[in-house]
Amino acid sequence: MPHSTKPFLRALAGETLTPPPFWLMRQAGRYLPEYRATRAEAGSFLDLCYNPDFATEVTLQPLRRYGFDAAILFSDILVVPDALGQQVAFKEGEGPVLTPIRSAGDLDGLSLSGLHDHLAPVYKTVANLSKAIPATTALIGFAGAPWTVATYMIEGSGSKDFAKAKGMMFGQAELFARLMALLIQATGDYLIRQIDNGAEAIQIFDTWAGALPEDQFERWVIGPTRSLVERIRAERPGIPVIGFPRQAGYLYKRYVTETKVSGVSLDPSVPLDWAAAELQTKCTVQGNLDPLLVVAGGEAMDAGIDRVLRALGKGPFIFNLGHGITPPTPPDNVARLAERVKGWKG
Ligand SMILES: Cc1c2[nH]c(c1CCC(=O)O)Cc1[nH]c(c(CCC(=O)O)c1C)Cc1[nH]c(c(CCC(=O)O)c1C)Cc1[nH]c(c(C)c1CCC(=O)O)C2
Secondary structure, three states, X not given: OOOOOOHHHHHHOOOOOOOXXXXXXXXXXXXOHHHHHHHHHHOOHHHHHOOHHHHHHHHHHHHHHHOOOEEEOOOOOOHHHHHHOOOEEEEOOOEEEEOOOOOHHHHHOOOOOOHHHHHHHHHHHHHHHHHHOOOOOEEEEEEEOHHHHHHHHHHOOOOOOOHHHHHHHHHOHHHHHHHHHHHHHHHHHHHHHHHHOOOOEEEEEEOOHHHOOHHHHHHHHHHHHHHHHHHHHHHOOOOOEEEEEOOOHHHHHHHHHHHOOOEEEOOOOOOHXXXXXXXXXXXXXXXXXXXXXXXXXXXXXHHHHHXXXXXXXXXXXXXXXXXXXXXXXXXXXXXHHHHHHHOOOO
16 A cells, blocks of 8 residues: 555554644535535535535535545435435425335335446546545545434434334334345445545444444444445455444444444544543544534634644544534634644644
């Protein structure tokens, strides 16, 4: 493997860098006026995801302002169910709405056969970006983890308690296992294609990992992620994978050990000293400033940034938030954050 000169990739390979490389989850989005303008031009949110010119443009917008060390492909985790043939829409002010999968008949309606044709515009965006980003910026491809994507597919929307998704997991175990097998296959195929079009690292978002008890966490969070990591390592060696088992608490440790991810993204609830001792000794850590501190800004934000840097900056580390930037975030606060991280002297 040639030694990378990109700080983000060096950190993922285990180097400690001062200052650490940084990017922010949801760095492209509604908090930026230029995003809102492109989004209005594109039409619906999915029209934006499937238009390579517009999707490339919104990916680049935050890089121009803040000089992040990584660009993340602009798309969504729910393009995979859409590509499998499920009806997916994003309703203004409501979030995602899907025709739910609740029976074997519903599942029979989904198929891998049109996956790559449907996702071709996303691959084109990745290819565009790999030419358009600055030479020291790394390009991250991503997908939702099978469990998190399955929650939306089964519930038909966001959920607070995952009653229907867990209902299927516990009560229709065979059907749930079939859906997960389909998602593991589709997600792997999708990520390999992103890599072939220029993605240099992969992040797997398991936003709802924290909803599962330990035995189901082991089977449906750790298991599918481990098989995706193993497949990428076998078929595209050298491409690092970051996992984000959000709100997994103490189970972060088993997740890291058993999936063998190259990096782990920490949500804001993960204690910093524990992460340094128990996780950063095993892989690169990424995180974990509370996104609401960036809405507040000022000295509260500065103190939060410094706490994270002091605790995690002495080992392999990528500065990030603990979850995505929220729409009310003032862009000037992000500029202040960027200056503070770039000015860190250890
Ligand atoms: C659970 C999840 C989704 N999508 C995603 C996750 C996992 C990460 C997380 O937990 O945030 C991942 C995602 N979604 C988006 C990105 C783009 C890249 C980036 O981080 O800049 C990424 C990596 C764009 C988006 N995805 C969405 C937007 C807002 C859509 C708009 O412009 O109206 C963006 C910029 C929509 C979306 N997409 C999703 C929901 C629930 C919603 C509605 C809620 C909301 O509006 O924030 C599903």
